Amino acid sequence: MSDIIAIIVAAGQGTRAGAGAPKQYRLLGGEPVLTRTLRAFIAHPAINRILVVIGAHDKAHYEASLAPLKDTSKFLAPVVGGDTRQGSVHAGLWALRNAPPATVLIHDGARPFVSQALLSETIAAAQTYDAAIPGTPVTDTIKTIDTLGRITGTVDREALRAVQTPQAFAFAPLFAAHIRAQAEQETTFTDDAALVAWAGQPVHVFSGDANNMKLTTQSDFDAAEQRLHTPMITRVGTGFDVHAFSAGDHIWLGGVKIAHTQGVTAHSDGDVVLHALTDALLGALADGDIGSHFPPSDPKWKGAASDQFLIHAINLLRQRGGVLDHLDATVICETPKVGPHRDTIRARIAAITDLPLDCVSVKATTSERLGFTGRAEGIAAQAAATIRLPQGS
Incomplete structure (x- = not known):
């Protein structure tokens, strides 16, 4: 049994990023986004295995993303994900059920700037808490509005965090929460922290990394390209x-x-x-x-x-x-x-x-x-x- 396995969620189509290949397979600085993401997880010595969840028709894209990597010995065979992020994570957990790790990290394939320091902090938090996620302070003023676009209130941003991945969980309670959500047809969770919180498990939030951006739109890709070339x-x-x-x-x-x-x-x-x-x-x-x-x-x-x-x-x-x-x-x-x-x-x-x-x-x-x-x-x-x-x- 491996102590820590990382599940990289890369099954989405990323339509908000524009036409072409899914965003995790688009080129960034001359190589696929997913390649950059996977390289960070390969490099961390505490991560024993990596499982990538891919789209049903994306095997060729996935293999092209592995090609630039010098070491692929940590990789398990990829699994096909579902129609939603929740479904894709469930597929990854299901594939590990017979030889589960003690800890699982869930990470978005379209977050290529995850640092070794953040991975280390995530793993350290996982050893203290059964559920731990990175979050960054919200710096903008947040307003609530009505259906006509009029301000109805101002949210106290001191209590707000913008949540990131990787998210770390003890495998057994996370898998149990997914099984329960499937049985009760609760399928709208956008991250695993929300799912385990729904199941009644406390989730610890630790300091995230402002550099750990998720690529969603074309403007995100433009900013990422500029970042790669910033002196x-x-x-x-x-x-x-x-x-x-x-x-x-x-x-x-x-x-x-x-x-x-x-x-x-x-x-x-x-x-x-x-x-x-x-x-x-x-x-x-x-x-x-x-x-x-x-x-x-x-x-x-x-x-x-x-x-x-x-x-x-x-x-x-x-x-x-x-x-x-x-x-x-x-x-x-x-x-x-x-x-x-x-x-x-x-x-x-x-x-x-x-x-x-x-x-x-x-x-x-x-x-x-x-x-x-x-x-x-x-x-x-x-x-x-x-x-x-x-x-x-």
């Missing part, structure tokens, strides 16, 4: 953090708990490495510092794990269409010795940021017994982050 500008930011030692038996460095003869004085968990990296990212974005985003005066952050600060900065980068290229941190202290923990720290930072391990550098130095770090009164870290942002963003 990217490299930026570098730096960060620095320091904490005094205090009574305790451990410290946190780079998201790793390290036994020590002392702790640190801090409002959060006092992880100087993650704090410095967060500030480096915010610096590259020219978006304030860690204190402006997470004020130490706010009791919400008392004892908080610092990985959420770094994830917040990553999300800000994504919202602007940016790419994280490299992180570099230097720990400055007499004790503890960082060397024995270096690889574990690098791996943890890589996991938090969804960077390849060879794009994360962690170094350590002493201050030659000079200053507060030399007197072993505290610990410091400095960091640099290299990013790329779309020109003019």
Whole structure:
């Protein structure tokens, strides 16, 4: 049994995108949209298998989409979908029923910009919740209107989210919800989150990615083509953090708990490495510092794990269409010795940021017994982050 299988829904005809092949098979940047979508799922190491749901007459289109891919070893045989999205997902789940995965990801074939970071966040959410979906804040003012087009009210957008895919579910309750909906002839659900919520299961919403656009109309394709050719500008930011030692038996460095003869004085968990990296990212974005985003005066952050600060900065980068290229941190202290923990720290930072391990550098130095770090009164870290942002963003 595979732990995680991704079902890619690619059975629709996409008529709103205009004449020609279904939108998931139209060319984007010289290759089919579906090819770009599938490449992202192939690349993620936690996804064991991929099942594509296709239209009854689209086998040739599907095979053409696989042709540019170097590795197709993760693919199960495609299945033919239904007349609706709900029917297509049902067909995919039905095909897996005899050897079901623990977790299934449902993704639209016409969302080719899904990032490795969003896939990682989706998988992490799936391990905590039986149903979890990405959503982005709604920035436009939303009005309700009557049949004559007159405004009848304004919706509070703070409670609104624009829902995306991939959506993650424990297989068994999702499959049961589909079976029940079919039996009760409830066939109008436009996504699986709505279906499982109808079945009585809570659905958790986590932060989505503004770049994860769905291609629906010709204007979407025009914007996507422009995006593929938008020049990217490299930026570098730096960060620095320091904490005094205090009574305790451990410290946190780079998201790793390290036994020590002392702790640190801090409002959060006092992880100087993650704090410095967060500030480096915010610096590259020219978006304030860690204190402006997470004020130490706010009791919400008392004892908080610092990985959420770094994830917040990553999300800000994504919202602007940016790419994280490299992180570099230097720990400055007499004790503890960082060397024995270096690889574990690098791996943890890589996991938090969804960077390849060879794009994360962690170094350590002493201050030659000079200053507060030399007197072993505290610990410091400095960091640099290299990013790329779309020109003019």
